[in-house]
Every structure is written in C-alpha cells, then in structure tokens.
Amino acid sequence: MIRCNGLKKRYGTHEVLKGISFDIPAGHIFGLLGPSGAGKTTLIRILTGQLSYEEGEVSVMGKRPERLSGKEKKGFGIMMDSFGLYERFSCEENLAVFADLYDVPRKRTGEILKEVGLEEAAKRKASDLSKGMRSRLQLARAFMHTPEIIFLDEPTSGLDPQTMKAIHRIILKKKEEGCTIFLTTHNMEEAAKLCDEIALLNEGTFVEEGKPEEICRRYDHHRRIKMHLSDGSDSEFDRDADSAEQIYELLMSGKVVTIHSTEPTLETVFLELTGRELEEDR
Amino acid sequence: MHNIMVIIKKQIRDTFKNLTILIQFVLFPLMSIIMEKMIKLDNMPEHFFTKLFAVMYIGMAPLMAAASIIAEEKEKNTLRVLRMADIKPWQYLAGTGIYVWTICMVGAAVMSTELDASERLFFTGVMGVGFLLSVVAGACIGIFAKNQMKATSLVMPCMMVLSFVPMFSQFNGKVKDAAVILYTQQLRNIFDEMSLKAFSGTDAVILGANALLCILLFVLAFRKKGLE
Known part of the structure; x- marks a missing residue:
C-alpha cells in the first residue's frame, strides 16, 4: 500500500531523510518512532504529496504521491497536529464542511461524533473544546469519509491517559475495518500496543525496524x-x-x-541504538 | 464547481459568527441609510451620504474581508486541510472571492434603496465593478500575508488611501488631481454624475490600468506562493 525505497529529502544543505526504505501492506498499522526533529512529519508530508523529495522511490496506492489525482488523494485521511479547526464552528459544523467536500451524507457527522465520543459536544464551538476533544474531532475529520489510508502525526501527543485510550480504541477499530494506518509517535507504549510494525527513526535514518516485540527480543542482551x-x-x-x-x-x-x-522496552532499545531518549527533545 | 460551492457555503455559515467581517459588511449600508434619513442640509448634493459611503464601502469591506479570510485560513492551517481534501488554490480563492463579492452586492442593493428607482441598477453595477477590484486586491494581500495580523497591517494603509482620499478630494482640488489615479476616485466621479456621460476615455484607461494592476499583483502573488 505504501512503499519507500532509498528516500532522501534535503532542506537546503541539511539532509532530513537519508535514504529510508520500508513497505507497508494494506490493513497494517505502521509506527514511526523518533524524537522531535527526526523527520517524522517530513515523511508524512512526502507520503501525502504535500512535499517533494530529492531521491528515491515513493509509492502510495501504486503511484508516486505527487502524481495521485485529487480523487485518489481523497482516499487519504490525515490528522496532523498542525492542521487547524474552524474555531467559530461547532464540532458538527466543522465536520459538515468536509462532509460536503467528500460527498458524505450529513447524518454521517452525527455517527462519527458518536464514534469518537463527542456526541454531547456536537453543538460546542471548536474554540471551547479541550485539547483531547480537539484531537478526537481532528481524528473524526480524518476518517469521516472512510479513507483507505490514514496518516496520523502524533495523535495522542500531550493527551491524558483516558483520551489516549479512547483514541487507541478508535485507531484499532479502523484497522479492523481494513484501513492502512501510518502513525508517528514519541510514545513507545502506544507503538507497541497499536503497531504491526515499527521503525525507529533517528537523524533521518531507520536505526531499527520490525515487529515491536521482535525488536525488544533482539536487544534482550541481559536475559x-x-x-x-x-x-x-x-x-x-x-x-x-x-x-x-x-x-x-x-x-x-x-x-x-x-x-x-x-526484556528491554522500545525506549531502551532506542537509547541503546542512538544514545538519546525518544522524548528528550519534547 | 462543487468545491467552490462548498467554500461559499462554509463562508456563508461563518458570516454571522465572524463579527469583524460582519461589521465590515453591515456598517456602511446601515450608516448610509441612517445618515441619509437623518441629516438633511441646505445645498447638500443629492444622495450625498449614499455616494460617500458607497466609495468607502468599495475601498474597505471587500479588501478587508478577502484579505482577512484568506490570511486566517493560512494562519490556522485550515487551508492545508482543505488542500488535502482536493480543493485547488484557485477554487478556494474563487469561492472566497465570490462570497465576499456577493455579500457586498447585497449591501450595495440595500444602499441603493435610498436612490431613485432609475439609478439603482446603474449604482449597483458600478459598485459591482469596484467590489471586484477590491476583492482581487484583498486576495493579493491575503495570499502574501503570513497571518491575520500582517494582513490587517497591510490592508489598513490600502483602505485609508482607497476610501479616504476620494472623500477628501471633494474638499481639496489638489487631492482630487492626485486621486484621479485611484479606481475608487474614478467610481466616485461616476457616482457624482450617476451616468457614464462624463466618463472619458482617459478615465476608462485609468480604471483599466487599476484592474490590470490588481490582476497582475494577484497573478504574481499566486505564482510567488507556488499556488498554481
């Protein structure tokens, strides 16, 4: 579903991605772990066709992301922390704009708000929502049109454990429905819980990749x-x-x-491989 | 067309929630009607306040509204979400432009109720031309400005020049001579006569040059920001 081979991206002279490769089959959750500035958001922006790249091959749904038509890109659901909401609009109205754009029936907005636990806040203005509620609304917006691929950029960053759990439930439900999910996170517990495969990104390269439990076992030196x-x-x-x-x-x-x-945690594996902690830059 | 309609619908929904913009749309038609009804002085030209506020309306409301809507969408990063939902930049700008122009035209229609019935159509037609130029100019500012604050600081001097210079030109010949290069002054002259009889070839060239400049700036802004 998503394939990268030797992907390189530079900002001026600074190389952000230094030839990374991976392959995500349909219906899988792929987690990208790395500290701030490792290149996670850059990779999402490349995969979604928002950003160009210098070298390598990238294929999403069988095509280079920048060659995907608008209609094909509608098969994406994207949740990025930087993506805003219409602050003066209610939750319902925020979703209605995108329901119109994606030709989704209006009644779907009510269903989706129920799904993310915002049913009672449907009439509340986005500016009055808590951080957790905003994240859930952004998540609802990302998958209201039942996309084939969902890109989630740190979906639970800075949220309380209860909201985090709720979001995890929603993500797993989407996986059950057959969505391919590309997830970036600082949180190794989240990655271990949700992801079929993960990659540890540090300074633009994958320092390790595989199934979370396999990676942990691989670095279980002390036994x-x-x-x-x-x-x-x-x-x-x-x-x-x-x-x-x-x-x-x-x-x-x-x-x-x-x-x-x-056994080591992903955090300790990352520390062993890079000498830095996943959350040290936060 | 579908995407443009979605943008227009979104903006209409936002009209009554965004007080800053709503005031811009309502203030001038309201003021002109109140002043026209309440102040009657000897030797005062006919429909003085309607014509005065009409030019101010052209120079302020569409400029501020277009720039502020676009800049806010950029600042809040909702424009990026729209882009990911397959809204092309031109579709977004067209939707926003059509919305601002239409709302302003409603305001112009309200203002025209103070005029003689025979003048109403002509008045709203001329207002429509003015709004069009101001919307394009406002969109240029919105595209260039990084955020709403910067958009406002860029719009303010433009608004002052476009709105107040034609007003002061009534009282000062030198200002009137200088103001002739502005499209708002040209429109003001047309409103004074309420006909195109006094509208010379030179005036048409000036108005055309203003339109060309607005379009040129718009294309430049559009390309510079890589929106094509």
Whole structure:
C-alpha cells in the first residue's frame, strides 16, 4: 500500500531523510518512532504529496504521491497536529464542511461524533473544546469519509491517559475495518500496543525496524529475571538453567511478591541504538 | 464547481459568527441609510451620504474581508486541510472571492434603496465593478500575508488611501488631481454624475490600468506562493 525505497529529502544543505526504505501492506498499522526533529512529519508530508523529495522511490496506492489525482488523494485521511479547526464552528459544523467536500451524507457527522465520543459536544464551538476533544474531532475529520489510508502525526501527543485510550480504541477499530494506518509517535507504549510494525527513526535514518516485540527480543542482551520479595528485597537471576532451581525454591517459599523478565522496552532499545531518549527533545 | 460551492457555503455559515467581517459588511449600508434619513442640509448634493459611503464601502469591506479570510485560513492551517481534501488554490480563492463579492452586492442593493428607482441598477453595477477590484486586491494581500495580523497591517494603509482620499478630494482640488489615479476616485466621479456621460476615455484607461494592476499583483502573488 505504501512503499519507500532509498528516500532522501534535503532542506537546503541539511539532509532530513537519508535514504529510508520500508513497505507497508494494506490493513497494517505502521509506527514511526523518533524524537522531535527526526523527520517524522517530513515523511508524512512526502507520503501525502504535500512535499517533494530529492531521491528515491515513493509509492502510495501504486503511484508516486505527487502524481495521485485529487480523487485518489481523497482516499487519504490525515490528522496532523498542525492542521487547524474552524474555531467559530461547532464540532458538527466543522465536520459538515468536509462532509460536503467528500460527498458524505450529513447524518454521517452525527455517527462519527458518536464514534469518537463527542456526541454531547456536537453543538460546542471548536474554540471551547479541550485539547483531547480537539484531537478526537481532528481524528473524526480524518476518517469521516472512510479513507483507505490514514496518516496520523502524533495523535495522542500531550493527551491524558483516558483520551489516549479512547483514541487507541478508535485507531484499532479502523484497522479492523481494513484501513492502512501510518502513525508517528514519541510514545513507545502506544507503538507497541497499536503497531504491526515499527521503525525507529533517528537523524533521518531507520536505526531499527520490525515487529515491536521482535525488536525488544533482539536487544534482550541481559536475559534476566527480576523478583521482589516479601521482605522488601529484590533478587535478579540470569534466565538460564543454572538459575532455574533458585527461582523454583523462592517461588515455593511463598516469598515472591512480583516476578518478571527484563526484556528491554522500545525506549531502551532506542537509547541503546542512538544514545538519546525518544522524548528528550519534547 | 462543487468545491467552490462548498467554500461559499462554509463562508456563508461563518458570516454571522465572524463579527469583524460582519461589521465590515453591515456598517456602511446601515450608516448610509441612517445618515441619509437623518441629516438633511441646505445645498447638500443629492444622495450625498449614499455616494460617500458607497466609495468607502468599495475601498474597505471587500479588501478587508478577502484579505482577512484568506490570511486566517493560512494562519490556522485550515487551508492545508482543505488542500488535502482536493480543493485547488484557485477554487478556494474563487469561492472566497465570490462570497465576499456577493455579500457586498447585497449591501450595495440595500444602499441603493435610498436612490431613485432609475439609478439603482446603474449604482449597483458600478459598485459591482469596484467590489471586484477590491476583492482581487484583498486576495493579493491575503495570499502574501503570513497571518491575520500582517494582513490587517497591510490592508489598513490600502483602505485609508482607497476610501479616504476620494472623500477628501471633494474638499481639496489638489487631492482630487492626485486621486484621479485611484479606481475608487474614478467610481466616485461616476457616482457624482450617476451616468457614464462624463466618463472619458482617459478615465476608462485609468480604471483599466487599476484592474490590470490588481490582476497582475494577484497573478504574481499566486505564482510567488507556488499556488498554481
């Protein structure tokens, strides 16, 4: 559905994307993780035909993005933080403008507002909405015309956990409906939860890519098991046959309060690969 | 045509919510009717206030409205959302221009109720030409300006020149000589006579040059911003 091969993009002499390649099959959620300034938004803008590029091959729905006709581009749903709302319009009116543009029946605006949990705020002006509600309205606008591909640029950035959860539910529902979703985020938990595949972008290159759990396993160098015991102490063991007996004994003693393996998170993988944290620039 | 209609519909919906623009549309027709009804002085030219406010209306409302609507849409990044929904820049500008022009024409029709029935059609026709030039000029400013604040700061001096210079030209011959290059002054002269009898070839050339300049600036702005 979306394919990139050796994509390069420069702003003047500064190379923002340094030859990245990936392939997203239809119906998948692809997550792009990286700190601010890594080139995530630039990539979305290239994929949606808003920005040109210098080198490489890019194909979206089988065509170069800049060659997609207006009608074909209507198959995109885009939610970018920088995309604004009509502040004087109510939620309903905001969606109505785009319902008219996409030839979507007006009753769909009510359905979609219900879907994103803004049914009761339908008549409220966009300027009076909270950040979470605005994000949900932007999300509703992005998929009200049931697009084939949805581009989401940090859809949950700065939102409370409850709104974040609601947005995750909506994204997963869209995936179930067959949408291909391209998602950028700082949030590794979000990426691990939602994405079929992810890529870690740092200074314009992919430093790692694959399924989130596979990436974590790939960097599980220490292979340790951590226990918290009822006397308040912590114990760590190697995950091997030698430690099995000790672990068994502790478990049988009934002193174990918690036990877990210590696979790295995407955050720690990113830190290991780049020496920087995903959210350090925020 | 569908996309242009969507833009017009959106703007109509916004008319009563955007007080800044609404005031621009309503103020001059309202003022002209009130003044015309309330102030009657000896030796005052016929329909003095209607003609005075008509020129001010041409020089202010469409200029401010077009520039401010376009600049706001750029500033709030809603224009980009429209672009992604397959609205071409020319469609957006046409929709906005048609909307501003039409609303102003409604205002002109209201103003014309103070005139003799035989003059009404002529008056609104001339107003229509003036609005057209002002809408194009306003769109140029809207395209160039990065945000509403910058648009306002660019529109203000243009509005002052286009609206006030023809007004002052009534009281000062030198100002009138200088103001002759402005399309608002040319339209003012036509309103004074309420006919094209006194409208010479030179006046037509000046009006044409104004139109050409507005279109040229518009094309330049359009190209400079890569909107083609």
